[in-house]
Amino acid sequence: MKTIILFLLLLAPAAGLFAQDDATVTALILHKDSLFWQDYNTCNVTDIRQFFSDDIEFYHDKGGVTIGLDTFMTAIRHGLCRDPAHYLLRREAVKGTVQVYPLHKDGVVYGAVISGQHVFYVNESGKSEYLDGLARFTHLWLLKNGEWKMARVLSYDHGPAPYVNNRHEISLPADVLQTYKGHYAGPQNTVDISVENGQLLLVIHDSRMVLWAESKDHFFSKERDLTFTFLPDGKLVVREHGAVTEELGRQ
CATH class of the missing domain: 2.40.128 (Lipocalin)
Structure with a gap:
């Protein structure tokens, strides 16, 4: 039975094997992406660091450019996560927009791009959670020394999120x-x-x-x-x- 399986694999077209590798990479990047956003949503600054390379470059259409892991983490501590007990952002991907694109060289995967749209909800003391904004993102993940790290992050096209009313009206005399x-x-x-x-x-x-x-x-x-x-x-x-x-x- 093992011989038959090996024979079938040898006969499989290279594109098929390539697609199989891409599917594995896609699943891996989506998993790592979900873990990253879990830490982002809770301002787990200690664990956030592990997802980025030392030479991280972060490009934001409103906040400018941040280069280097130490500088990037300082910006997170003093900005987004300066007071998580009273202010937190919760990010949520827009369903159906997130795509992963594996990158190859000489038939070997060396990285992947993940992109899509996401919305942000504000959790602020004394207020109910509310929808605050909509943006696009593109993240470059690179495989180095057996580890996947985000090396380039682009956050752009920020704007207001469309308001969705969930209240129901009644008729009054x-x-x-x-x-x-x-x-x-x-x-x-x-x-x-x-x-x-x-x-x-x-x-x-x-x-x-x-x-x-x-x-x-x-x-x-x-x-x-x-x-x-x-x-x-x-x-x-x-x-x-x-x-x-x-x-x-x-x-």
Whole structure:
């Protein structure tokens, strides 16, 4: 039986064996990538270091260039992970975007590129976790002395992540909506609340925002993570990502 298997392997086309090697490398890089992001998401600075080569080059479209492992780790300690008890970023890959491309020389794998898109969630004291940004990444992994290390990291195309509303609106009687009409003023802003097409409408400067009812006195925006709570004493409490940003009084 072993002889037959060996004979079949010898007959297999080189491309087939190459593909088999690529599949192994791809699985390995995806595994190492997942381990790295686990440490990133928890700010495990000690273990993060092991994933990078000494000559790491990090390119960021907002933060510039960082070269060398010691400099790179110092930037992480003093930046991203300076206060993990009160602020953490959680990275999550965008499903279906991550690809691995093995690199060969003379038929031998020497490295791999992994690229894709990912989003970032902020965990901040006093606030619920919220979606903060979207970016692309490209990482070059090199195999040296039997070890896989990230040698080049590119982080680019940073921008806002599209907001996904998970709240559900309900219908309120017109007489209930009418009770919230009026002019509200706070330390930072003044707003006008009116009723239009069976919904509350908030006007601030030249901007208009529909407020959707989640309960009798609690409303939300479908465009941003903003909520608006009307209190019995006439106050309007505005929250973003679950944290109070302003309290306005009815005039």
